[in-house]
Amino acid sequence: MREKTHLPKMIASQIVMDIVNNKLVPGSKVIEEKYANTFGTSRGPIREALYMLETEGLIERIPKRGAFVKKYNKQDLCDLFEVRIALEIMSIRRLKYPLPENKINEIDRIIEAMYTANQEEYSILNNDFHYKILCLSENEIFKNFYSRLGAPLIALQKFVLETPENIQHSLQEHQLLWKAIKERKLNIAKAVLEDHMESGKKRFLMGIEKKTG
Amino acid sequence: MREKTHLPKMIASQIVMDIVNNKLVPGSKVIEEKYANTFGTSRGPIREALYMLETEGLIERIPKRGAFVKKYNKQDLCDLFEVRIALEIMSIRRLKYPLPENKINEIDRIIEAMYTANQEEYSILNNDFHYKILCLSENEIFKNFYSRLGAPLIALQKFVLETPENIQHSLQEHQLLWKAIKERKLNIAKAVLEDHMESGKKRFLMGIEKKTG
């Protein structure tokens, strides 16, 4: 597993950090030269990073105008939620049983960790869980699309209201879902996911209300 | 409506042409300098074009190795079909009635043109139709994802077996779907789309069998 340093990739993840930490606010322009200076590189690698982030849906590039941090409204985020769940449902239909032992263990461990996680940790575990579920299908198309959905949702995760009650509820849903998948009760899994989508949207909207008005 | 020449965009569409016309076969490498020479530009714009096509799912870039024409197998194409239909179903649920008059007319005209289209024309009209249906929802998220699905499917459209009988069948499905949408019978529309997905897949696979052995 070689993970050679790829300059544009490093720059991209730094820009993501800046978005998550509100140093770059949605709608604002990302000026190539500014970033080039802070990284001590030329503008080339910055441009590449911006292209990558455009693919992930975090940046919007307008020819000859510049690159902007993409702005998502409530409706957009709910739609992303919905597409994510739809992809998960489709991928569950493609599962081949028996599921590989090592992947089962990985997901078991995520659920375990969720019990004792704090808010921030829970967000990360939550995303991990859904991604691992999707990867169970070993389907490149779904994985590919899923990764593009994830980025905006992760960047805006800070808006999700993770109260102890919400986390408790969410955890229960995850347990149910995982149990249904393991026992090959796919219709139940589908129903749980559809419920999870609704409650997820609700938590999302609650969080947005709280923090922006 | 200003459509200024954007070099990378032009190059990208030329590369798409080359893929469609089999000058670039799936799996082969796209060498930057080669294309730079044929266009009389430097490598910069070529790289941008390759990034664009990566976003559209036609090219896969591997750092320090190069850009390759992405290879899709049967299963991949069926999955893309399925995701496309799922997006259409989701977007139909978001329609706001009454539908705008001008868009209704546009789609009416596509259906009309389908009656007298030859095979090649029909493929294009078919894609147009589905895209216009999706655009009815005026939902940027769906449009965005849809455009990424379309490219690989269009590039491989040549595999779809468009016999007169198949076209006839497909046309009927489109009429049914459009009628259901206009009359706001969304459950029917959904059912028709699900059927259309199955028969579309079948035509696809028939075409692949025929042309590749």
Place this chain on the structure above:
DNA sequence: TCGAACCAAATTGTTAACAATTTTTCACAA
């Protein structure tokens, strides 16, 4: 014959300068 080490060629990555375009600023007139 096979594999490892090495060299040369091909290719991608990066840079810095220049060109083209957009945005900002500001003077001026209605």
Place this chain on the structure above:
DNA sequence: TTGTGAAAAATTGTTAACAATTTGGTTCGA
């Protein structure tokens, strides 16, 4: 005050040269 237009500044687009890396082939030794 407000709007217009032209310079100036800022920014993106493009280029060509150079650096770093990968690829392909060749030699050598076992």
